[in-house]
Amino acid sequence: MPVEILMPALSPTMEKGNLAKWIKKEGDAVKSGDVIAEIETDKATMEVEAVDEGTLGKILIPEGTQDVAVNTPIAVILADGEDAAALDAAPKAAESAAPAVAQQPSPVADAAPAAPAKVESALANPPQPAALPEPDVPAGTEMVSQTIREALRDAMAEEMRRDGDVFIMGEEVAEYQGAYKITQGLLQEFGARRVIDTPITEHGFAGVGVGAAMAGLKPIVEFMTFNFAMQAIDQIINSAAKTLYMSGGQIQCSIVFRGPNGAAARVAAQHSQDYSAWYSHIPGLKVVAPYTAADAKGLLKAAIRDPNPVIFLENEILYGHSSPVPKLDDFVVPLGKAKVARPGSDVTLVAWSIGMSYALKAAEELSKLGIEAEVIDLRTIRPLDIATVIASVQKTGRCVTVEEGWPQSGVGSEIVAQLMEKTFDYLDAPVLRVTGKDVPMPYAANLEKLALPTVQDVVEAVRAVTYR
C-alpha cells in the first residue's frame, strides 16, 4: 500500500508552510532518515526526513508551492514491489486539501507529532478590523502587509538605529535569531554588543536589565515566554516598577520586558497563561498587548521610548498573522489609547490581543442576527483607557468583555467594576465577562479547547445582555 507523506507541523502553532524544495525526485529510492524535501515558514527552513522505506512514487505538491496546509499529502512513497499503478489506490487528497485530512492520523511522523485539532478553527484566520481609518495613521498612507513577527522586529531595529542606548538581551535572541524569530537579523545589523544572548537565568538577567536601565540605558529584555518571567517577577515589580517612587523621582527605569504571553497551543498549564491581569495590577508599570501588526509595531516603538518600565505582551498564535502596516518612516502609536476596531450601536465588546479574534468574529456572527457590536481594542491594559470604553457604553448601553485569562480578578473584572462605578446609569444590562475557564490549561486537545473562550461564548453573552 503506498504511503502518503503529509506536510508536517514544525511548531505547536504552525498551520501552513511553503514547500521550498524537493531533494528527492520521483523514482528515487528513499530510506528512513533520508532528507526528501525542505519546507519553510516565516520562522525557519526545515528538512523533511522520510520515515518509511521505498521509492518516491509521486510528488503531489510541486516545489515552490506557498501556504501548504499542515497535514496535506505532499508525496507518495511506494513500498518495495509496488509500482506506479498502486498510486491509484492512494487517496486523492491533494486537491481538496486541509479540512478532509485534518481528521486523518498522520502516517508519516517526521519531526512533528500527529496534530489532530490545531488551533481553534475560529482563530485560524483571525478576522481583521473593518476598514476603519486607523486613528494613528495619516489618510492616504500606503499600507504594507506584514506579519506581527516582522512588525516587532522592524520596531526594534528602527529604535536601535535611532538610539544607541537601546539594546536587546534574552535567551536565544542573537545567534539563534530568536526562539520565535522575533529578533531575526538584529545580531547581523547591530552586533553582539547590542544583541546579547543570555544564559537561561531569567531572575538574573531581568535584574541586570533593570540595573542597566537605572544607569540610563534602555534595555529590551526578551522573555522566551512570559511564563518564564515568573522567575523574574520580583525584579520586574519590586525593582523596575517601584524604584521611581521609592527614590522620590530620582531613578527612572526605562525598560521593555517583552515576549509571547497567553495560551499557545498544546503546551499545557506551565506554558499557557495570560499575564495581562497580573501586571496590570501594578502601579509603576505600563502594560501593552497589541492585536494588529500595525499596533504591534507602533506600540513597541512607543514602549521602547517610554521612560517607564513597560510589559509588552505578545501572542505566539498571532506572530505569523499578517495585517496592513503603514509605510511610514517613524510610525509610533501612543501608549494608553484604546481604539474602536469596529463601530456598532447595540453592544460594546472590549478585548485586546488575541481576545480581539473572538470579539471580531462574534461581531460578524451577531451582525447576521441583526445585532451590531462595537468592538474596542484596548491595546494598552495599563494605563487603562476607560474613557473610550465608557463613551462606547454610553452609546450602546451594554457591554461584554473578552479575554483568554482567568475570570477572578481579571482585566474584565476591572472593566466591569469601573463601568459600574462610573457609568451605571447608562447600563441597560449587567456587564458580562467572557474569559478562559477557571482551570490550569490542560494538554489534551479537546480539554484545551474547552478551557478557552469561544466565539459562541461571546455571541451568547451578547444575546444575554441584549435580551435577544
Next chain:
Amino acid sequence: MALAAKKSAAGTAAAGKPAAQKAPARRSEKSAVKSIAEFSKAEELEAYREMLAIRRFEEKAGQMYGMGLIGGFCHLYIGQEAVVVGMQKALKSGDQVITGYRDHGHMLACGMDPKGVMAELTGRRGGYSKGKGGSMHMFSVEKGFFGGHGIVGAQVSLGTGLAFADHYRQNGNVCLTYFGDGAANQGQVYESFNMAELWKLPVVYIIENNKYAMGTAVNRASAQTDFSRRGTSFNIPGEQVDGMDVRAVYAAGQRAVEFARSGKGPYILEMLTYRYRGHSMSDPAKYRSKEEVQKMRTEHDPIEQVRARLLEKKWASEEDLKAIDAEIRDTMNAAADFASSDPEPDASELYTDILR
C-alpha cells in the same frame, strides 16, 4: 599603591595586584590579611572622622527610633564602619555603589548629606526620597549611590546591571555591589556571578560577613562559610579581608577595583566584620552571647583601632579627637533636628513619581 602582601596560590602578587585569575580560591580559612600598608596621618584622621560619623549617625538613628520618630524597619551599621569607608577610598568619581537594606553607612561614605538621610528615616519631605522610600530605599545619582534595596539579594543583579552599563559605555567606571552573608545564599547572586564573569563586567562584589543573617549564624545557613570562594565555580577570584581594619579593606579594595577596572571582570571581597546591634531595632539578639559582642568591641573595634594608632603615633591628642567627636556630634544633632522638624511630604506627593 598600598603594598599589601597577598597570599596567593599563584605566587606573590607583585604590586599588590592579584595574581592570574586562574587561581580564584586562594584564601584559606584563617587568611585574614597578614600585613597591610600603613596609613599616613591624613589618611588615619580622615578614616577616623568618617567612621565616627557613621557611628554617631547610627547611634542617633537608634535613639530617634526609640523616640518613635523613625518607623518601620531600621538596620544599624554600627561595628561595620571600616568596610564602607575603606572601600569608598578606593573609588573614583563616576563609580557606582549599591547595597541592601543596611545602607545608612554606605550613603554617608558616598558623601550623602546626613540631614537628607536622617530626614528620609523620619519620612520627611527633605529626605533623599522625599519621604517615600524610608530607611531601606534611598538613592543619590549625583553621589553614585543606587540604593538602598529591601529585597535580600536583588541588589546583586541590579549592581551587575550597573556594571553592565559601564561596560556597554566603556566609561572605565566600576560598580561596588555590597551584600551580606545572608544574601549570599540567594540564587540570583550566582546567576549574576555567571553573567558578570561571562561578560567581564567591572563589578566588585563585597560580601559583608557579619556572622549572622538576621538571627541565623553563618555556619547554620551556609554549607561553604568561606564566602570568598563562592565565585570559584565561575572563575571569579576572591579573598577574605579583615573588615574591622580600614587599612586592610582599602588595600583589598584597591586590588579589586583595579582588577575590575582593567577589564578583567568581577572580583569578590569577603569582609569579615561584625554588627554590634541586633539585625534591626526590634531584635534583642538572643542568638549570641554578650561576651561575644563585648570581645569584638574591645579587641577589634574599627574606630578604636584607628584611634589607638593616632594616639600612639602622637598624630592626635585626646583633645584633638574629642574635638572631632564634638564636631561630628553637632553635625548629627543638626541632622536629627532637621529630620524632626522638617514637614512630612505634601499629600499630593502620594500620586507623584509613579510614572514619568
